[in-house]
Amino acid sequence: MASDLLSIGLSGAKAARIGLDVTAQNISNAATDGYVRRTIGLTEVASTGYNQNVRDISLSGVRVEKIVRNADAFRQSEVRRTGADVARADAEVKGLGSIESALEQSGVYPAITGFETALQKLKEDATDTSLRASVIEAARTMTATFQIATTEMDAVGKGLQFETSDGVKQVNRIAGELGRTNLRLARAADASSDQTALLDQRDKLLADLSQFGDIGTTLAPDGSVTVTLGSASPATTLVSGGNTAALAMTTASDGTVDYTLGGNALTLSGGSLAGQQLALGKLAQLHTDLDGLANTIVTTVNTAQGGNTDRDGNPGAALLSGSTAATIALATSNPAKIATAPAGAPKNSRDASGLDALRSALAAADPAGRMDAILFDISASVSGRTVTRDALATISDAAKTALSAQTGVDLDTEGVNLVRYQQAFQASGRVMQVAASIFDSLLQIQ
Numbered sequence: 001m002a003s004d005l006l007s008i009g010l011s012g013a014k015a016a017r018i019g020l021d022v023t024a025q026n027i028s029n030a031a032t033d034g035y036v037r038r039t040i041g042l043t044e045v046a047s048t049g050y051n052q053n054v055r056d057i058s059l060s061g062v063r064v065e066k067i068v069r070n071a072d073a074f075r076q077s078e079v080r081r082t083g084a085d086v087a088r089a090d091a092e093v094k095g096l097g098s099i100e101s102a103l104e105q106s107g108v109y110p111a112i113t114g115f116e117t118a119l120q121k122l123k124e125d126a127t128d129t130s131l132r133a134s135v136i137e138a139a140r141t142m143t144a145t146f147q148i149a150t151t152e153m154d155a156v157g158k159g160l161q162f163e164t165s166d167g168v169k170q171v172n173r174i175a176g177e178l179g180r181t182n183l184r185l186a187r188a189a190d191a192s193s194d195q196t197a198l199l200d201q202r203d204k205l206l207a208d209l210s211q212f213g214d215i216g217t218t219l220a221p222d223g224s225v226t227v228t229l230g231s232a233s234p235a236t237t238l239v240s241g242g243n244t245a246a247l248a249m250t251t252a253s254d255g256t257v258d259y260t261l262g263g264n265a266l267t268l269s270g271g272s273l274a275g276q277q278l279a280l281g282k283l284a285q286l287h288t289d290l291d292g293l294a295n296t297i298v299t300t301v302n303t304a305q306g307g308n309t310d311r312d313g314n315p316g317a318a319l320l321s322g323s324t325a326a327t328i329a330l331a332t333s334n335p336a337k338i339a340t341a342p343a344g345a346p347k348n349s350r351d352a353s354g355l356d357a358l359r360s361a362l363a364a365a366d367p368a369g370r371m372d373a374i375l376f377d378i379s380a381s382v383s384g385r386t387v388t389r390d391a392l393a394t395i396s397d398a399a400k401t402a403l404s405a406q407t408g409v410d411l412d413t414e415g416v417n418l419v420r421y422q423q424a425f426q427a428s429g430r431v432m433q434v435a436a437s438i439f440d441s442l443l444q445i446q
Contacts, residue, residue: 004060005435011061012428015042018064019421023414030409034204037409038196041066069196073219075403076203080210080217082396084270087211089389091272095160095279096385099286100378102152108290109371111145112297114138116368119359122340126352127311132335139319143328146294150287150325157255157283164257164276167212168249171273174209175227175244181205182224183242199223214270229261231269236261254284282381289374291324293367298328300365301358308339308354313347315339316354 022038029035043065118138122131181202188195202225209215209227216228216235228235229247238245238261245262252258257277259266268274298320305316316339322328339358341349 005438006432008061009428009431009435011045011063012431013425015040015062015064016421016425016428020418020425022067023417023421026409027411027414027418030411030414034200034207035409036196036200036203036407037070039068039070040064041068066190067193067196069199069407071199071203071407072403075399075406076206077217078399079396079403080207080215081270082392082399083207084210084214085392086389086396087272088268088270088275088278089385089392091163091275092278093275093382093385093389095156095276096282096378096382098156098159099153099279099283100375100382102156103149103286103290103375103378106145106149106152108142108145108149109368109375111138111142112368112371115142116359116362119355119362122338123352123355123359126340126350126355127348129335132311132338135338136330136333136335140330140333142297143320143322143330146290146325146328149290153283153287153290154255157280160276160280160283161251161255161257164249164273164280167271167273167276168247168259171209171212171229171238171247172244174205174212175239175247178202178205178209178225178227178239179242179244182239185223186241188223195223210271212271212273213268214274229268230259230266232267236264236266254287256280256284282378286374286378287325289370289377291326293370293374294325294328295323296365296370297362297367298322300361300367302331304354304358304361305339307343308357309341309343309345309349310339311336311341311348313345313349315343 019040022040026037041064042062045060045063115135115138118131118135122128122135125131181198185195185198185202188198202223206215206217206225206227213229214231215238218226218228220226224241225239226237226241227239229238230236236245238247247266248260250258250260257280259268259273259277268277301320302318305319308316310316317337318331319338320328321331338355340355341351342353342357345351345354
């Protein structure tokens, strides 16, 4: 009996000591990113009875069966999914906001209206040199703002492409680390401290990876994970065991990007890579819109010029050159070249019907209205995507809170566990003392 008490007390003391160690580990890692709270799993130890009768069971104490990570695979998957949605929306909003700033700060819209205003003032005296010079300077300003806008938009595009390229590199790096973690998990002993640390590392790598793209996971019994990337069906495998597929990016002539995984086309619906791809697509569209507007202005002005006569009595020559926002420029800086008189009019004619024709042509083309529509397009896109991002962030925060409630370390709970395991350790020690006393008493019987 005394020997049984000793073994039972010893098993209880060992289990309580491990419980204290695990609790201390939780407390020390309370602020560690990616750490999942541990608890110990206890199981009763039983053995056959004294008389070797299998029906006679004698209790033999307790043992630690496993170290439990308080992680829910479903909640972790939900956090990764919602986090990928937020990362996509945030990257898109950031890119669209930069595009909006580039367009608005370039001042294209006020420059267009300034050019139209200068033409209207020239109507007061079509031969006045100062008014003609004002038109030339307004045209110079307008063409310069188009060039500034396209330069700034190109800079935004380069920045987005750089971020995208870096994201691709990060995905390949994380995939490689996941592959190595899988190999180590396959060799790790069950319920060991090494395995739990590797599982924490695995989950953190998956969380980091979900910030770049939408991923799917399949867990193996040994804790290793198979990861798919993208929204295509069937899914494309990124990591399987220790093997990984390479993610690559190609850039088209219009600045948009496409992805391939293992040489196959890849479609992403989540993560920052998807958001940056969407922003670059919107940038390409706005580039096309701005180029079309610049070409319309050049064509409209030069066509009207060609049908009129300038102040020197010569047929009107091109006032603007170029066909895109990047190439639009002032073709002449001579104020006399502005063709304000009708065809065949004499030198220094005050007949401004040619100017009226130019203004009417511009009014029909409505460049200011088209530029306003371009600005409204990007502004509405930013506003709409911002609302979507905020809604997705709320959903993601709720998922993170639910996961944190399960996996996070609560210092109050751990403090209670410290007291509980300390008391269990002391009680087990007391059991061993009692067993020793009983054994001594038995030895003293004569």
